[in-house]
Amino acid sequence: MNHSFKQLQFIGVLLLFMQSYAFGITSSTTISIPTFKGSKTNTISNKDFKITATGGGMAKPFIVGGGVAYVADNTDNLDWVVTFSSNASSISSFELINVNFSEFLNSNNHTDLILVGYVLGGGIVCSTLFFSPENNGEVDIFTGEDFGMEDFEGVQLTSFEFRFHSRLSGGEDMELNSFIVANPQPPINEE
Numbered sequence: 001m002n003h004s005f006k007q008l009q010f011i012g013v014l015l016l017f018m019q020s021y022a023f024g025i026t027s028s029t030t031i032s033i034p035t036f037k038g039s040k041t042n043t044i045s046n047k048d049f050k051i052t053a054t055g056g057g058m059a060k061p062f063i064v065g066g067g068v069a070y071v072a073d074n075t076d077n078l079d080w081v082v083t084f085s086s087n088a089s090s091i092s093s094f095e096l097i098n099v100n101f102s103e104f105l106n107s108n109n110h111t112d113l114i115l116v117g118y119v120l121g122g123g124i125v126c127s128t129l130f131f132s133p134e135n136n137g138e139v140d141i142f143t144g145e146d147f148g149m150e151d152f153e154g155v156q157l158t159s160f161e162f163r164f165h166s167r168l169s170g171g172e173d174m175e176l177n178s179f180i181v182a183n184p185q186p187p188i189n190e191e
Contacts, residue, residue, distance in 0.1 A: 028097050028182040039064040048090050048184070051176070055080045063173075070104045070175040073166045079112075080166065084179065085159035092187045093120040093156040097180040098144040101162065104173035110140075112165040115147050120156040120185075127152070156185065 031049060038044035040060045043052045053061045053071050055078060061071045071082060086094055096117060103110060115127040128148035144152075164174060 028180050030178050030180050032178050033069040033176040034064060034067050036064060036069060038062060048087050050085055050087060052083045053080060068175060070173045072173050078166055080164050082162040083159055088187055091184045093158050094181040094184045095155060096152050096157055096160055097182050099179045100143055100177040102141040102175045102177060103139050104175045110164045110166055110174060113142060114163050115149065115160055116163065117152055117155065117157045117160040120158050125151040125155055
């Protein structure tokens with residue numbers, strides 16, 4: 001009887017594994033941006049990802065340290081593109097599950113926030129364009145729920161962009177807290 005019970009346990013575990021695989025149940029990983037290397041530059045990185053900021057009014061906009069990472073903007077009324085890309089030496093693509101960005105100070109005011117994902121093999125997916133509240137005296141936090149990321153579900157990306165517009169002059173900083181990925185794929189070997 002003991003032998004049959006062990007076989008039944010093994011079959012049960014095997015069925016759970018197969019079901020998890022068939023339905024795409026996988027774990028996700030939160031990438032904490034304040035742990036990235038680089039400051040007072042336009043690119044920061046860790047072993048799996050690099051983040052580059054373009055646009056705006058500063059040549060070296062990233063400030064990283066003291067547990068925070070943000071894009072500093074000392075000019076007004078400018079568009080920013082912050083590109084998150086996989087490091088092709090460790091990850092070729094990934095699924096984007098969620099993001100967590102916020103205004104650095106309660107006086108910041110950003111509009112026209114959108115996520116654009118670049119799909120492995122070609123094409124793009126986009127979130128819903130949304131406007132953050134007017135300067136409401138609070139730090140506004142932006143997550144996947146705000147962006148409406150339905151089109152990103154189950155899609156392998158090589159990179160994604162966070163685009164936004166800073167409206168006021170002097171210190172319209174955007175804090176980059178974290179993003180969540182799942183199903184990272186190893187580099188593609190081309191021989």
